[in-house]
């Protein structure tokens with residue numbers, strides 16, 4: 001199997017166009033055309049993980065964090081980034097990063113945290129705008145079913161938990177075929193009327209070209225009429241953080257105990273107890289301070305994230321229990337998520353989890 005096949009599948013779950021503008025997700029080292037000997041999933045593609053990949057004969061590391069983030073001007077092994085890249089290139093190890101694109105899908109980094117906590121009715125905490133489009137096309141009645149199918153197969157027509165959604169109206173299309181044309185029906189130079197169906201579907205903006213070309217391939221007309229319109233609707237499947245509910249409300253103390261148990265924590269940093277039970281929980285893997293105001297706005301009882309700064313703890317305003325469980329700790333199950341995604345698709349292929357604990361942060365508990 002080529003590395004390209006693995007990347008394509010990962011990108012069908014978290015399209016690279018969903019990454020944030022500052023990010024550097026994608027194939028960081030190596031060649032997508034290589035045959036893949038095995039995959040190691042990790043949070044960080046450090047030199048230790050590259051060495052592990054060599055020993056375990058896996059020539060692809062699928063990591064959450066891009067090891068090259070801010071660009072490299074020299075590669076002489078002076079820091080951990082350069083060391084990892086040199087080791088990867090010398091040993092023909094490919095490094096692929098699936099970062100904020102995996103943060104920005106419902107069943108991504110935060111969705112996995114919610115699953116581990118047993119949250120119910122999960123939804124995106126901050127949905128992204130301008131990620132949806134409306135797509136219309138006009139097709140002969142007898143071809144409508146096949147063209148709808150092509151559009152759905154290419155990723156159109158998904159709304160929340162519903163797939164294959166469309167609206168269809170019947171009408172009459174007209175055309176006059178010109179010299180050199182090969183009309184589907186009617187004669188050259190004569191006005192033709194054709195009973196047509198107008199198919200309307202919602203599509204993710206990033207799939208526009210894929211859906212247009214799938215529709216064109218299935219369409220019998222030489223010149224296909226279609227419209228793509230940008231929408232202001234937010235997208236229920238794309239955005240950052242996750243909101244969900246515990247099966248039953250629990251006390252703040254019990255909640256912190258649950259976090260310690262599920263995420264295997266030695267400590268939790270948190271704001272003052274408000275003597276309020278916890279049921280509605282917002283969370284975001286990694287550095288999620290930017291969603292504190294959103295967690296407050298949706299009325300969450302608690303917000304779980306990492307990398308909260310001193311002054312940001314004040315933003316709780318005695319209205320929410322803010323908890324900082326550590327960056328690595330919050331994202332640790334992303335390794336399992338990546339392995340699960342790949343094993344489902346490639347059940348007989350070697351997909352390993354790293355045994356290197358790449359967390360650079362330690363806690364001294366005395």
Ligand SMILES: [Zn+2]
Nearest residue numbers: 286287327331
């Ligand atoms: Zn992170």
